[in-house]
Amino acid sequence: MKKFKYALSFFKRIGLVSEFLKDSCVSKFKKVKVIMLLLFGFIYFISPLDLIPEVILGLGIIDDGVVILYLLTEINRELDEYELKSKNIKCRSNSEYSNIIENIEYDIEDKS
Numbered sequence: 001m002k003k004f005k006y007a008l009s010f011f012k013r014i015g016l017v018s019e020f021l022k023d024s025c026v027s028k029f030k031k032v033k034v035i036m037l038l039l040f041g042f043i044y045f046i047s048p049l050d051l052i053p054e055v056i057l058g059l060g061i062i063d064d065g066v067v068i069l070y071l072l073t074e075i076n077r078e079l080d081e082y083e084l085k086s087k088n089i090k091c092r093s094n095s096e097y098s099n100i101i102e103n104i105e106y107d108i109e110d111k112s
Contacts (some may be wrong), residue, residue, distance in 0.1 A: 007072040013079055020082050034078055041071040 017038075021031055046069055 003073060004069060006068040006076060008078050010072045010079075013076075016079050016083070017075070020079060023082070023086070025086075026082060030078055030082075034075055037071045037075050041068050066067070 017034065020034065022024055045064055
């Protein structure tokens with residue numbers, strides 16, 4: 001029951017998904033992962049193809065629910081990670097690093 005509530009908490013935080021997708025600090029891989037999970041869940045729900053056919057005592061609806069709850073749980077994990085990082089670490093833009101010089105070779109001479 002705890003996992004069910006956790007998965008459904010996605011709907012309370014649905015606005016965070018758009019913030020997550022717009023944030024330049026989030027990797028493209030994570031954004032694509034969330035988008036693919038959302039698309040797969042939607043397509044699986046409306047698709048007539050199921051792991052368990054709908055005609056078998058109504059159990060086909062149960063497999064839809066299980067798959068969608070799993071996908072929502074995965075999306076919630078990404079959102080949890082995003083919330084935790086966004087509270088603790090602010091993304092730094094490239095302009096903040098404009099004064100950093102890298103890849104310089106130098107020698108230290110001891111004059112004592």
